[in-house]
Amino acid sequence: MVSSVDTSVGTERKVITELPGPRSRALHERRHAVVSAGLTQGFPIYIDRAEGAILVDVDGNQILDLGSGIAVTSIGHAVPELVDAVSAQVAAFTHTCFMVNPYESYVEVCEELAALTPGSHAKTSALFNSGAEAIENAVKIARLATGRQAIIVFDHAYHGRTNLTMALTAKNMPYKDRFGPFAPEIYRVPMSYPFRDGLSGADAAARAIRMIETEVGAKNVAALLIEPIQGEGGFVVPADGFLPALSEWTTTNGVVFIADEIQSGFCRTGDWFAVNHEGVIPDIVATAKGLAGGMPLAGVTGRVELMNAVHEGGLGGTYGGNPVACVAALATIKTLRDRNLVERAREIGDILFANLRSLAQDVAIIGDVRGRGAMVAMEFVQPGTKDPNPAAVKAIVNYCNQNGVIAISCGTYGNVVRLLPPLVITDAQLADGLDVLRAAVRSAS
Ligand code: PLZ
Secondary structure (H helix, E strand, C coil), X not given: CXXXXXXXXXXXXXXXXXXXXXXXXXXXHHHHHHXXXXXXXXXXXXXXXXXXCEEEECCCCEEEECCXXXXXXXXXXXXXXXXXXXXHHHHHCCCCCCCCCCCHHHHHHHHHHHHHXXXXXXXXXXXXXXXXXXXXXXXXXXXXXXXXXXXXXECCCXXXXXXXXXXXXXXXXXXXXXXXXXXXXXXXXXXXXXXXXXXXXXXXHHHHHHHHHHHCCHHHEEEEEECCCCCCCCCCCCCCCHHHHHHHHHHHCCCEEEEECCCCCCCCCCCCCHHHHHCCCCCEEEECHHHCECECCEEEEEEHHHHCCCCCCCCCCCCCCCHHHHHHHHHHHHHHHHCCHHHHHHHHHHHHHHHHHHHHHCCCCEEEEEEECCEEEEEEECCCCCCECXXXXXXXXXXXXXXXXECEEECCCCCEEEECCCCCCCHHHHHHHHHHHHHHHHHHC
16 A cells, blocks of 8 residues: 655754644653553653654654664664664564574674674673663673672662662662662772862772772672763763773772673764773673664673683573564674764764863853763753752753754753764754754753
8 A cells, every 4th residue: 555644754853843742742641541650751752753863753843863762773763774684684583582593693793792892802792682681691690700799880870770780770769769679789989070079080999999998898899880981870981090990900809890881882982882992991891772773682791701601591581682683783783884983973072072162161050061972961050069950951951852852861960961863963963953952051041
């Protein structure tokens, strides 16, 4: 049957109804009857289709995506290579369970992960469905391989919402409140947060290490788990030298260094992984999000002696490394390479930093502009202080949404606006998004 509906996607932001439009509002009404109220929904624009950096909603509005579904669709929406690979795989077979009958794409993804993650040592991987599941497994592996139990995590950390990863995550509301009891043997130490602590990387690392050694004891520590650039916690970029000092301490003390690159990985920061900027080589790297262009896939990649310490059957799951998700990852990695999106992430960063830093000059509520590559944020404060200003962030995100731009908030204090555009965003789209963002910030100040 030939459809008369226009399904093409333009390349420009175009708002033709008030937002959310009437169809989005009607869907939202329906949703309330059947979808748990526990799922948050800041601004309900229901999406019908998408391409590149443009989402088309059910009312025909063209929305500019500066969030990539929280750093997932880095290669853009509806990339032909990914659509073709996924469609062909769905037609071939959708599932066998890798533990029952294996297939080549799983092996190929693990080959790519071994080649792309930092360090030339021998590595193996296991694949899972979500970031939280990858983190859970990284912790399982580190505990088994070291015979130790304590896990070190940081202030402002976010690692997921399952029972173990809730315990690893720092922020109470909304992630942990009344969901306990939490898993034991998790110890939290201070993060390097240059805007708020003013410490050098070396001093911040010394502070954390002193606390670990006095309160936990190095020989009890299985793993140190850290986001090299924190995501949900506020795009906190640690001071130079912090990560290398921690990495050195873990090596000296037989502790597994686990890098949570779930949000920062796969070219987002202008390198394949955020740890690369400081030459840190983790023992285990957890990946998800940008790895598979929107299909659910996560990886745990680590030193062969750690990963293979696990007894046969000790790792697994029904869907982990699903064949459709695996071919999506292969198409995603090929697209990142072929289009040199690592370089594009750096260019996007240059554009964002130049514009946002100049905006910060004449707006008193921007306390800090930080990030790396196409992972950039502004932290909002009360003028003349460092007191968090979450109200400004609410107003800015709302203004952006109402004008057809998706920008997302984050931060322990809810006072950070983060930008995670698809790496295929054009200069014109980026300039347009920045215009809206500037107007939003000005109207909030
Ligand atoms: N580690 C660094 O960013 C997911 C969370 C959205 P899952 N971040 C988005 C929300 O509010 O639930 C994330 C992350 C880092 C782990 C995770 C967890 O990944 O795929 O959401 O489980």
